[in-house]
Amino acid sequence: MTEIILKKGKDKAAWQLHPWIFSGAIATIVGKPANGDLVSVYNDDREFIAYGYYNGESRVAIRLLEWDPAKEVNENWWRERIQKAVKARNGIFNEQTNTARLIFSEADFLPGLIADRFGDFISLQILTTGIERVKSIVVDELQKLLNPKGIYQREDGAARAHDGLEAQGGVLFGQHPPVFVDIIENGIHYKVNIAEGQKSGFYCDQRTNRLIVAQHAPGKKILDCFCYSGGFSLNALKMGASQVFSVDSSALAIETLIQNISENAFDKSKHTVIQSDVNKQLKAFKEQGEKFDLVILDPPKYAPSRSSLEKASRAYKELNRLGLLLLSSGGLLATFSCSGAMDIDTFKQVLAWAALDAGKEIQFINQFNQPEDHPIRASFPEGEYLKGLLCRVI
Template sequence: MKKIILNKGKDKAAWQLHPWVFSGAVNKVIDQPQNGDVVSVYNNEDEFIAFGIYNSTSRVAVRLLEWHPNREINEEWWRNRVRSAVNNRLHLLSEENDTVRLIFAEADFLPGLIADKYADYISVQVHAAGVEQVKTIIIDELVRLLNPKGIYERSDLKSREHEGLPDSNGLLYGTVPPEFVAIIENGIQYQVNIVEGQKSGFYCDQRDNRLLTAQYVKGKKVLDCFSYSGGFTLNALRGGASHVTAVDSSALAIDTLRQNIALNGFDAEQYAAVQSDVNKYLRELGEQQARFDLIVLDPPKYAPSRSALDKASRAYKDLNRRGLMLLESGGLLATFSCSGAMDIDTFKQVLAWAALDAGKEIQFIRQFHQPEDHPVRASFSEGEYLKGLLVRVI
């Protein structure tokens, strides 16, 4: 097997089961592995640490897979990992929920691989060259386990550039998904565009948080910002909100949201769908002295890396300041960050600064997390990317 020798003092994280070896930790590369090859990783004293996938073009030079020296990384190894990930989530599927994340990359020892089940279809994203080499095995195992109507790839990701991979979109198995696939989450029906929608088609990582937030909406006027296809909006309407205003910059998102509201039979008088830049719309609402009882802020990733955290913190602060300005005493703000670089303590500090600038006193009354089909490995805290806070203005 091709071999990687780490620099002295750069092996601690690998021994502690962290799945990433950065290029700066590599001392020697033996036998010229190609990108995507399985390699064995040793410390500078020639002690075996783990097997992993090598990539010379990536900042993450090796994605570690297996720490047991007697377990070969072969076809059955990959199939076992896929089976384990899928079996750990089958209990989440029911008549009320037919959508789930089947595979969550490093959390499931399948680095660089995402697979989401949307009713009878599966959407797949491949971020890593090593997974690209065994993609046919993974797809075959998913077919064997779940017998979907189709598996569609949405690997149009910036991260693939760092792996030396081109974009790859298209059908991997079965039939191409229709323009809109009908799914059910929390008993609510959605139309999901797998082929052209954002990410893999839907944001199932907010499943639990939509339900939790809906507990506070009865009889209230709600503003749902970055609404996409209406997850928080639909849960709020079902929860008895008096009115919901949904805002998103995407025309496709707004059109899909309208379809979803009609699909579930909600009263058209109970909501307004606004296509607009959210920050611009919040400024306009502030100028109008508009007020809401509950506001949801679920923006895209502002901090793709730690180097972007300072700039992102300022963006989060300004966004939340504008939201807080629209709330009176007793008003609630459900605010989220999907930036892995933004930890919860930093996010709380950002909210404290936003409240100070808005002239508001606030309480943190609930903390939100990603659901169990997006687990976090104890050795890989970076997998805990989604966090949120329910804030009360006092």
């Protein structure tokens, strides 16, 4: 196995179980590892730190896997890690929910691997060369553990390119998923497009937050922005909202949402679907004098990195300012950020600025987080990306 020696003073995070080693921390490579090869990592005193897999084309040159020198990273190691991750999610699945994240990359000590269960199918994202090397083991173990009808790999070209991988997707086991896979979450039925939908096909990271927000829905007029396939909208209708307006720019999202309304036999007269740019539609509602009791803002990632945080903060501020303008005293704003670069304190400050510009005074009355199938590993705080706030206009 290739040995990699780190520069003096560049080993602290690795000793503390952080899984990333950047290329600039490497002093010496003893050998010529290929991308995806297992390597052993040492400090400058030649003390063993951990095993990991290497990629010379990635800014994250080594992703650490195992800190015990006595444990060999072999096929059994990979299978045991997968088993442990899946077992930890067993309590989520029941008659009301058959969808959740099974494996969450670094959080489950499996960097570069994301697996989501959608009813009878599993959607995989394979984002690194190291995971590409053991893909057959991953597929075989998930097949044995869950006996799905099919396992499908998402293409994820942009994400794979960061690790020097070409875009690749398709069926890895069993049946090709139908255009729409039937799933159930919180007792609500959804049609999920695994092959073409956003991310893995469905945002199961909002499962718990949808329930919390829906508690405020009875009898309320609600605006759900960036609604995608309707997670917040459907939960609100189930809980007795008087009217729900759902806005998204994606034609596929709107098509899916309309199917989901019919699938659950909700009253279509209480639901309005609008395909539009969200900021443009919020301005149109303001000009029309529309008011809502609850506005939900769940935008895509505005800040993919720390360098883009300032620009993203301005975008978040403007979006939330427009949302607040549609609320009267007592109205609620449920607003989210899935940008890992934006922490909750910065997000609160952005909301304070948005409220000031909107001429509104707000209170933070609840805080939203990731659900248990998206755990945050103590040694990898970067895994915390989803945060949200429930604000009351006073």
